[in-house]
Amino acid sequence: MSDWFFKRGRRDGIDWMALDSRLDSSVSEFWSRAKDIWDAGSSFFARFKLTGGKRLVTEAASEGFTLAVGGFFVLYALALPAFLDFDEGRFLTGQYSVKFLDAGGNEIGQRGILHNDAVPLEEIPDSVIKATLATEDRRFFEHFGIDVLGTARALVENLRANDVVQGGSSLSQQLAKNLFLSSERSLDRKIKEAFLALLLETRFTKREILKLYLDRAYLGGGAFGVEAASQFYFGKSVREVNLAEAALMAGLYKAPTKYAPHINLPASRARTNEVLQNLIEAGFYTTAQVHEARLHPAQIVETRATTSPDWFLDWAFEEVQRLTEGKNQYVLTARTTVDLAMQKQADEALVTFLKQRGRSLRINSGALVAMEPDGAVRALVGGPDYGESQFNRATHARRQPGSSFKIYVYAAALENGYKPDTVVRDASRSCGRWHPQNYGGSHGGGGRMPLWMALAKSLNTVAAELSFAVGREKVIELTQRLGITGIRKSCSMALGDYGITPLEHTGGLATFVNGGKSARPFGILDVVNSRGEMVYSRERDEPEPAQIVPLNVAEGMNQMMRRVVTDGTAQQASLDFTNVIGKTGTSSGPKDVWFVGATGKYVGSVWLGNDDNRPMAGGNTGGHLAAPLWHSFMSVAHRDMNIPNIPGLEPHPVQAAEAQRIAEFKRANPTAAADADGSKTVSPTMTAQARDALKRITTALRKAAGVAEPTTTPQPTPIDGRPAAPGVTPRGNRAERAPPLGSSSALASQSGAPFPPSPAGIP
Structure with a gap:
């Protein structure tokens, strides 16, 4: 190493004078060379110096070129997003146009573009x-x-x-x-x-x-x-x-x-x-x-059929788009699950209720959903007037379910060791500053009772305590398994403080009715494209329903929900001819009233409230309003006695008597029974209980169809000594049906009964 950096004779010090001299000389040399280069450049360009008009033209061209380059980059930046959006493939339809059919292949409507x-x-x-x-x-x-x-x-x-x-x-x-x-x-x-x-x-x-x-x-x-x-x-x-x-x-x-x-x-x-x-x-x-x-101005033609199931079709159109997403198929034909007769009955039930009682109750809106226990949606009403508002409350309105949400809390309790007869107390711990209170204002009297009774009485204290004891996370996890979204953990979660759609609520209940299998609501059976190629088939593309709730839990819930109808808040939902299970619900205000219920054949939900969330008249509950409306609809929706039994329940006496009667008829008349199985035209005399129950259904159907009651005449007695069924007139040794009323004969023919529908004379 050179010694100039250090003082002479001293290796441990810096020679600052030598360092300063080197820096000064280096800077001076660099500056001198830079001036030489600048002078040489100036001398070179001096020969191009312009004056007068030539200078003006040159300056203008120079500035113009600068602006042009800048403008090009600006235009390119502006045009690039537009060029990225240019896709000649989108000249094709690119949007859905769907023709809808009922299960029998009859066209019922269209949705999407008409191109x-x-x-x-x-x-x-x-x-x-x-x-x-x-x-x-x-x-x-x-x-x-x-x-x-x-x-x-x-x-x-x-x-x-x-x-x-x-x-x-x-x-x-x-x-x-x-x-x-x-x-x-x-x-x-x-x-x-x-x-x-x-x-x-x-x-x-x-x-x-x-x-x-x-x-x-x-x-x-x-x-x-x-x-x-x-x-x-x-x-x-x-x-x-x-x-x-x-x-x-x-x-x-x-x-x-x-x-x-x-x-x-x-x-x-x-x-x-x-x-x-x-x-x-x-x-x-x-x-x-x-x-x-x-x-002579243009005259238009009416294109929308008055009987079109518009609410159902709007939801089915969304389902088609979901099922065919990414398949690049846009012109489609979809076969659906809708039952047009039930859809009409559901529309009329809701509209009639709101027209007759809506003003006095201060209720202007509602929704109704009916499906089979496997999730096949048969009817869906999203509001009182499709022409006035197309917002589908059945599928998109998230309203507080109130106490009807308790079925999920109690189901989570059964999954974690509770039984329908487990004794619980009418009391609950506090959650922060919130303390649950029952309908009427009490915080619980501390009395002991079986779990089913707490559900039948709809005690808020017991439901809240169950959610704390079992764990609110487990309740949320159960709702997610059932296809219910948006539920969050809160102190009052057990009382239904988060919104849920009627369609989701119906699907959740259907899981218990079918014995615990997944029952996600569906409305599409299959979809074909414009070339007749199968794009989607539920039978082909969907897996078998998974067992998402244990069978014993589903049976226990059905037993408890049955007591809600027989001994609790939903007694007005009871039907004479079959078992009914369900749960009422009322939110604070009240702003929402609910009933979700089921027979062995259909699962349905009713929601009533106001679109602007205003409270309705005080004192109204789901048991007083929604349950009777559900009862009215289900009375006409069941068109025969082909009603499966609900898991965990004993058969209803009417159904048991009908099953016994049919079995005896088959044993005694094997030929006639075979004919009945094939043609569905023979129906032996039914039991008195079944006849009375089905007579009430007949009356409800006539009222729904606007058909007058037939003139009462003495009922003749057939040769076997038993009273004839309503609408049946003996002729010789056989009974002959009375003519069907209106279009209801078509409804009876649609039943899938394995044996002839027994309600003789039912329209």
Whole structure:
């Protein structure tokens, strides 16, 4: 190592003078060389020095180039999101169009878009094209995708009116929005729209863009394109529309929901007259030519069947999209589980209740769901009036279930060692500052009782204590197994303080009715595409239902819920001809009243309340309102005695007597029994209990169908000495059925009874 860094003769010190000298000399040398380089460069460029006009041109070109480069990067940054959104594959439908069938293969409705691009541009009437151009883009064949003059004119008119009275988007821009973008009003969307319009103009001819627009524009009622709209509004092809009909459709581009004739006919007529005036101003038609169209406006046809199961179809449409997600299949036909007769009865039951009692009770809304124990949804009502509001309360409204949630708390207790006859106390510990109290205000008297009695009396104290003792986490885990989402841990969780949908609640109860197997609600049996290929089949694609609750737990819950109906808060839900289990529920306020219940054949839930969450009249409970409504519906929903037994319960006396009668009839009349099994036309005389119960069902069915009671006549006695069944007249040695009432004979024929439905004379 050199010694200059250290003082001479001293290895342990630094020579600061030498260091300073080296630094000074290095900096001086660097600065000298830098000045030499600068002077040499200046001398070189000095020969290019310009003056006068040459300098101005050079400066302008230099600045222009700088701005151009900067502008290019800015435009690229703005255009890149639009280019990323450009996907020619989305020119295809890309959205679902589903035709729905009932289980028998009969069409019951459609959902999704109604799209049809089968009509070539040459066959679309001149009036449709001119009405479109006159209203949406008169300079379509003159601009390059963005109508600068049209945009400026619209801007001036909007400033003059201090409102948005004219749109500045060209037809190409509107097509870009329809194909690739949303309808949000934002600067980002308008920038994307402009770039995509320019891109479309480079890829397609004007005629191709016009055809795409006429095929892809949304015109209300689920119809995309002029052909689908013509079929929807006028019941005919676009080839056959007249000038008035063409003007009506052209008026829908701006706001199809606002100007749709089946929604607001006066607004539609006014908009049509604007389009006719546009045709005159654009020079496409004369005043005399549009006069006839003004005098004879377009007449629309009614397209929605009054009996369409709209609530069910809305939910089924969501189910189809879920089941076929990622399969790139959009035009589909789905076979469903809906029972149209039950659906109509459910609609009428809810609507009638709200019309008769809703005002006095201060209730304006409700929902009803009915399914079989395996989860097959047969009827679904999402509100009182589908035409007024399409919000499906049965599937999307999360309302507090109140005490009806206790079935999950008690089930968790049974899973953890409790029994229906386990003795519990009418008391509970506190949770923070919250202390549970029973209906009426008491915090529990401390009395002892079996577990089933606590459920039958719907004691809040016992339910809360069970959730603490078993563990609220275990209750939540059970609800998740049953398909119920959104339940969170809280002190009052056992009392139903978190929202649940009627559909989820019904599916949860169905698990106990079927013996503990998974019963997730389903409405789709199979789905095929437009080529007839099977896209989804429940039988093929779904696994066997798993045992998610032990059988002994399901049986214990059924026994306890049976006591709720016989000895507890749900006595008004009881049916004369079969066992009923269930649980009532009432939230604070009260704002919600519930009953979830089941027979061996159907599981159903009823919710009543107000959409704005206002309290209803005081003193109302699920046992007073929801349970009787459930009873009324189930009385007519059961059309025969083919009702399986609920696990854990003894057969109902009427069902037991019917089973014995059928067995005896088969032994005594093997030939007639075989005929009955095949044709379902023979029905021997039933027991008196069954006859009385089914007579009540008959009366309820007649009332539901609006059919008058038949004139009472003395009942003849057949030769065997027993009274004849209602509606049966002896003739010789055999009984003959009375004619069926209304369409109810079709309902009886739909039953899947393994033996002829025994209710003789039931419509």
